Amino acid sequence: MALPREGTYGLLAEFDTPTALVEAAKAAHDAGWRRLDCYAPYPLEEAAEVIGFHKNRVPLLTLVGGLMGLCAMFSLETWISTLAYPLNIAGRPTYSWPAFVVPAYEWTILFAGLSAAFGMLALNGLPSLYHPLFNAPNFRSSATVDKFFLCLEATDPKFDRVETKNFLEGFHPNSVVEVEY
Amino acid sequence: MATRDLTTVDPRVDPATGELRVLAPGQSFKSVTAKIADIVLTPHTSLGWLMLFSIGGAGATMLLVAVTWLFLKGVGIWAITQPVAWGFAIINFVWWIGIGHAGTLISAILLLFKQGWRNSINRFAEAMTIFAVVCAGLFPLIHVGRPWLAYWLFPYPNTMNVWPQFRSPLLWDVFAVSTYATISVVFWYVGLVPDFGTMRDRTKSKFGQYIYGMLSLGWRGNVKHWMRYETASLLLAGLATPLVLSVHTVISFDFAVAILPGWHTTIFPPYFVAGAVYSGFAMVLTLAIPLRKVYKLEGLVTDRHIDNMGKVMLATGGIVAYGYGMEVFMSWYSASHWEFFMMWNRMFGPIGWSYWMLIACNIAIPLTTLWVRKWRTNLAFMFVMSLIVNTGMWFERFVIVVTSLYRDFLPSSWGTYRATKWDYMTYAGTFGLFLSLFLLFIRFVPMIPMHEIKMMLPAAKVKSEAVEAGD
DSSP: OOOOSSSEEEEEEEESSHHHHHHHHHHHHHTTOOSEEEEOSSOOHHHHHHTTOOOOSHHHHHHHHHHHHHHHHHHHHHHIIIIISOOOSTTOOSOOHHHHHHHHHHHHHHHHHHHHHHHHHHHTTOOOOOOGGGGSHHHHHHTTTTOEEEEEETTSTTOOHHHHHHHHHTTOOSEEEEEEO | OOOOOOOOSOTTBOTTTSSBOSSOSSOOHHHHHHHHHHHHHOSOOOHHHHHHHHHHHHHHHHHHHHHHHHHHHOGGGSSOOSSOOSOHHHHHHHHHHHHHHHHHIIIIIHHHTTOGGGHHHHHHHHHHHHHHHHHHHHHHHHHTSOGGGGGGGSOOOOTTOOOOOTTOHHHHHHHHHHHHHHHHHHHHHHHHHHHHHHHHHHOOOHHHHHHHHHHTTTOOOBHHHHHHHHHHHHHHHHHHHHHHHHHHHHHHHHHHTSOOTTTOOTTHHHHHHHHHHHHHHHHHHHHHHHHHHHTTOTTTSOHHHHHHHHHHHHHHHHHHHHHHHHHHHHHHHTOOHHHHHHHHHHHHSTTHHHHHHHHIIIIITHHHHTTOHHHHTOHHHHHHHHHHHHHHHHHHHHIIIIIHHSSOSOGGGOOOOOOOHHHHHHHHHHHHHHHHHHHHHHHHSOSSOHHHHHHHSGGGSOOOTTSOSOO
16 A cells, blocks of 8 residues: 655544544544544454444464464374384374374464464554654653544545544544644 | 442442452542553662562572582482482472463453453463463473483474474473463563553653563554454463463373372362462462552552452362362272372371371361451461462472372382482572562563553443543
8 A cells, every 4th residue: 555655644633531532433434534543542442343343353363373283283293103203102003193182282272372463463563663643742642541542544535634623623622633754 | 530429338348249349449541550650660679679689689590500500410419319200390390380370360261251350460460470481491491401402302303313202291291381381471472562552652761762662562552453452362361271271281191191109190180270270379469469568559459359369269279179189089999009008108108297288288277267258358368378378289299299209119119309409499599580580570561451450440431422421
């Protein structure tokens, strides 16, 4: 996606309560805004819902990772025990699959867990140490502490510096600031 | 903030439920952040911290000395010999890893059961898990005789064309413990990412901003990110739950797969897991009681937490007591001469006192007193109790390892076990290592998850559209 790397990133409204944020976000989404994001100091499910974010793909990645771990370890064990280095342990068959279950089980969990954590970060586009919003001093000081933010982004076709500002002012935020790249 | 005016006798009790409160009333997003973050962000390091850290450092240094001497001389400096070839190293390994289990239980299982009260204690309980696993993992590594070849435990292509033997529980242990360590660290770090963001935004120092900024990975609280984050946390919790149960189960297989009387029993997996949780909660109490006192966290780690942990200890202690009872019953019911002798020797043999220590510390004292809520919320009592239980759990592992080994089937091969000073130094040294790591954690990392506490505040709820905005 080609984003303009200069000029305005968007307009950022600051709210005191989660309720005010959710109401503003809902109104903006209903008015046709699609390039917008909400920011909160803790998981605020309602805000994600009202801007049309219902499903994510972390569970799928986790499932795929877990199955990969399971197959990798089970086939490694089978290959080692039957072909690469067959050992006679108390006369047991070389392919003694019940004994292989435990390490395969552990690797299922290992791969699934790593996929969940790194998949979540990748889908979120993290790590990304720079973001234009950090240029807004009020975002920088309170987005992770106690304030709630709604950002209407300049890439949305509805974006207009003056009209959008007025639109945001209508929700009685603490402030509306323009964020530069 | 508007709090309803209620006439209640005890301010610690929530009138709506009649239970003790999870969080003290009258806290805001800002006050919670300030309370937790400022413990770390103060430039002033307290004298008490420095003193404790020097004690921990001295212990860790002693560990280094003991391990260095071990590497130079070999495991012969320990008391292990025939017939007791598994001594302190295995006892301490099982003991430490058991302590770690409570952290995972709190962070994972209680999250799945939506036990909100866990939020205050899960971060440092998880840190406890990681540091306990560090101490635990050390023992098998230094026990292998030639620790510089410990990587032979892993399957990797090598010029010798030799591969591990996958039918041995000892190898299963390698995978169980390494997975456990990895997932614990990942789960802990994922939990920390948003809080590192808060630290980045709050710290005044340039250096702190760099470090916390790096660690936070650029977290900015986007609600879509939060949704994926919550999903990932839940999935990690769902994965850590079977993992934690499997780890101690696999460790119990190390014993149960052998044919030795006292080890060869099917009750080991559940009884090991319950014992692990029992000792782990005791350790959480040992850490939480002084921490909340020193850092004045009574509003976040309330009497409800202490009370609930007492209840969990009561339940797991009960399971452990059942395990002990079953062992005694089976040694009689099996009609096996060897089983019967093992139990008699365990109770009345030359080191029978260790069995009675474990009965006293794990059953007689805690399971008679923890029923009383007044005592469960008495801090001094619970602190002493936590130490007693952990002593008892150490003796449990001692009894299992030593009394089954030192008098086996053939009387001519009977021996005894007397730990050497190097055994004691190594064990005591791991306390130093644990204490040092834990102190570094509380000095540099927010010890209570801020975003999870914020979720529990009344102000965090979105009121329905009909209700007027604002609080």
